[in-house]
Amino acid sequence: MSIKKRYIALIAAAGIGIGWLTLGGTAAVMHYTSSTEFCVSCHTxxxxxxxxxxxxxxSNAKGIRAECSDCHIPSDPVSYLVTKIRASKDVYHEFVTGKIDTPEKYQAHRKELAEMVWQQMKDNDSATCRSCHTSDAMETYAQSRDAAKMHAYGKENNQTCIDCHKGVAHFAPEAELDSKAYDTLxxxxKRTKADAKTVYPISTIAMGELGxxxxxxxxxxxxxDGDKRQVTLNAFQMKGAEQVLYMGKGQRAIVATLTEQGQQALQGDDFEADSYGNEWRAVSxxxxxxxPVLDTLEPIWNYAKELDNVYCSTCHAKIPSEHFTVNAWGPVAKSMGGRTDISDANLEILTKFFQHHAKDVVSH
Structure with a gap:
């Protein structure tokens, strides 16, 4: 072999070696910096x-563990590199700014950090979730009725995993409602005219000794007479539950609770059975x-929408009020409300918003 060919072979071998070391070293670094051990090595x-x-x-019954990278680093090459480059800012904040270097700072930035990750996952259609979970492989018959229904709804409306499954591995940010929102309500x-013909309470209020x-x-x-008003309430009463009044026949949205005196003061028709055998009558x-009362529902519905944004949409995609019936919304709202720190008064307003705009109300 000539000297020239030897040099070419040597250069080629050196290039291959350098390339192998570079690519191999890069892959090794990428792999190591994707490990859970590396992720949690920073005290923040x-x-x-x-x-x-x-x-x-x-930790779970199946013994399957999702590591940090399984949820936070997409597997396709482009998204993988973009995520690794984006993560360089975490190193910067760890060693330079100390942005979240105390528990107090972390809590202060929790919402910002969570929303950033949620948006990234939404942008890639929850790619890391789908690397383990696929809707086609779900046995929906083995799921709860509500879970199966929501998964079907998600597919029909092009929702992605993170729309509903927030706060799965890390605590979701605590919901905070601006106190000025209720003050505005x-x-x-105070704008309600004294001679308003129709009014709506913004909270549970007494009707004298009637309930x-x-x-x-x-x-x-x-x-x-000033703030004192004589009013008429028109509602429905069900036999066997005479102490409460409902929004409509067969619609168990409670509008009033009566004392014995209140029940005796009712005026109404005869009871009639519905298709389920329950007996109802219209009463006044x-x-x-x-x-304090409103003369329009618009302000309280706007307040309810804000409650929805704060207490519901923080954890999952917004569920349209027409998704459930009046009767379904009651237990759904109560169950979901129990997972938040929403007050009973605000939960009542939010529930009424859903029920007044429920599937069997807006369709009529």
Missing amino acids: MQTPFEEYQGSVHF VAFT SVNPTTELSVTSH LNASIDQ
Whole structure:
């Protein structure tokens, strides 16, 4: 072999060696920096690591564990590299700015960090979720009825996993409602005209000794003296549950709770059975109120939408009110509300919003 050919062979071999070392070294670095051990080596990751250890993705009956990279780093090459480059800012904040280097700072930025990750997952159609979970492989008959229904709804409406499954491995940000929102609602009651013909309470209020009426309930005003109003409540009563009044026949959205005196003061038709054998009758009740009220439902519905944004949409995609019936919304809202710190008063307003815009209301 000539000297020239030897040099060419040597250069080629050196190039291959350097290339192998470069690519191999890069792959090794990429692999190591994707390990859970590396991710949690920064002390700022201690809080999310502890949350992860308490999640089903860390420990479960199947013995399957999802590592940090399984959820946070997509497997396709382009997204993989983009994610690794984007992660360089975490190193910068760890060693330079100390952005989340205390538990207090971490909590202060939790919402910002969570929303950033949620948006990334939404943008890639929850690619990392789908690397393990596929809707085609789901045995929906083995799921709860609500879960199967929501999975079907998600597919029909092109939703992605992260739309609903937030706070799975790490705590979701605590919902915070601006206190001014309720103050604004109260301020609207001061605009209610004294001679308003129809009014709506913004909270549960007393009807003298007759009982109490729930927020958003329509009351027809028959006379007034300043803030004191004589009103008529039209509703439905079911035999066997005479102490409460409902929004409609067969619709178990409670609008008022009555005392014995209130039940005796009712005026109504005879009971008639519905298709399920329950007996209902239309009733009316004349009562007196003196609490703040609205003369339109728009302000309280706007407030309810804000409650929906804060307490519901923080954890999952917004569910249209027409997705459930009046009767279904009651237990659904109660169950979901129990997972948040929403107050009973706000949950009542939110539930009434859903029920007044439910599938069997808007379709009529």
